[in-house]
Amino acid sequence: MLRLSTLFVRTLREDPADAEVPSHKALVRAGYIRRAAPGGFSWLPLGWLVYRNVERIIREEMDRAGFQEVHFPALLPREPYELSGRWTDYGDNVFRLKDRRGNDFIMAPTHEEMFTLLVKDLYSSYKDLPLVIYQIQTKYRDEARPRAGLLRGREFVMKDSYSFDIDDEGLAVSYQRHRDVYIKVFERLGLPVVIVSAMSGAMGGSASEEFLAPIDVGEDTYVRCTSCDYAANVEAVRVPPPPAEDNVDAPPAAVEDTPDTPTIVTLVDLMNARDDLRRSDREWTAADTLKNVVVKLRHPDGTFEPLAIGVPGDRDVDMKRLEAAVLPAAAEPFADADFAAHPELAKGYIGPGVLGVASSSDIRFVVDPRVVDGTRWITGADRPGRHVVGLVAGRDFTPDGVLDVADVRAGDACPDCGGSLELARGVEMGHIFQLGRLYATALGLTVLGPDGQQITPTMGSYGIGVSRAVAAIAETTLDELGLCWPRQVAPADVHVVVAAKPGSEQFPAAERLAGELEQAGVRVLLDDRDTVSPGVKFKDAELLGVPTIVVVGRGLADGVVEVKDRRTGERRDVALAEVVTALRG
């Protein structure tokens, strides 16, 4: 039994100044966690109880699925990461250190290599597969900017599992099993999640889905169709291309003088103001223009490549979508110095004249899916103050490819049903994806197949943010009074408040009741403090967020106590003799 008179906790009357997001404020105010380092938190007894409940539920579901838990060192040697190429790929995001002999180590940011090597170490036959092993461990990443309390620390706990199969069919089964387990886990945690398709990015592989908790302060943006069940991370949205048009007979493109129109807005204004350029049927809009944005790709080998991206003028290039699309390269803005190195690019007036197939430059030119053959555009003429009107895609220029990285907006068409998309924010709680043979190949994991040939197994990777889940659950359940835990993860089932004078009969009565509840298997937090007033106890009970609050107070004279539901605020009087039965669940 937890007793507030001796529990190692101190609630704060005011929000901590260094917290911004509601869950962070509430967890600190309620005495669940304390900041201990940049991006690092200490767990106090109540917080640790919640954490352990979350961890236990995840572990139970993993074990029930037949997955087996392993445990790795957090301090890892350099070699495995050298083999996979991630010693350098990870860059500044990993904590590095040396031992006394000068050997390199890292604080594990993730354990793909160790899993792969462990299987290589022990298994050598296809008969040993499939296999799923998992860990629940602390990960260390030197985040440039830790924030939002537990939602994004530099030290955090993840459940990570890896599946090993001999073929794609097996991988698909392992993937589906994880998907089913995850749905059950989040349901048990009381954490609402939206499953969205995600990029698998540089990791290769095909299927990849994220489990996002819908939280306003989340750092992931996703879309959801208002008509069908399509949902995707904004990075993974695929814009449905419009049908190609037959415009080969359209009037030839004409170069026009358009002085002082370096931006889309100025260009459209000028087009509509000029009698000779005005459209007869409607006004020109930004969507009639083709904006060519140049960025610089930094490849993993350190080389740079300019890339021109043509998007409809009413859209911008979404840097996050671009980054996701060009992995493992990174995208950087095209600086003035870069323009100086490419005099053929007239800033503000860049057009397909110098881009694309058979063009004068060797700059790769990719376009938005909306730029299909036959569409007509107003775009730069590659000379300051000049634009081309009526340029037909496929007839007058041919891009080197399609790249779907324009910003996604609410109201955009759903790629599945054509309905309308809406945008929302979320926190990534889980991620499942088919990793493929990347690590197995890099680390030389093979097994002997039935025909005596070496087979490289294919892998799946599946994560759940454990410590993050505590914050996410808090975030999605708290209210203006404080925390409000789902019973499964709450630090106790019942919070017994003694509201009476010290020395009064309520104290021993509450003790007895708490004892009986415990006997009946109910987890009890007893506020047996005789030094604080009832008002303080009520406030604390609400702040701490135990789902049921029992008040042993003035009703005791009539043989009743008050049973209050923390979430709904509903309260009812229950005869003392019936409390245990009523609360046993």
Place this chain on the structure above:
RNA sequence: CGGGGAGUAGCGCAGCCUGGUAGCGCUCCUGCUUUGGGAGCAGGAGGUCGGGGGUUCAAAUCCCCCCUCCCCGACCA
């Protein structure tokens, strides 16, 4: 790493502009009173004013450098 804000008692803040005894509320301790919605009175404890340099008779306050925290961006689970 870019832009903005902020570091003064355990927590939340004022003081800084205009240099001169370090303050307020909460918390904590002692005593008395109080006990169904963050109690009252009285007394008390607690601070190298983020760190280091400098200016000055004198620095929380002015100047320089550094560190940390928060927010927006970049990056990431």
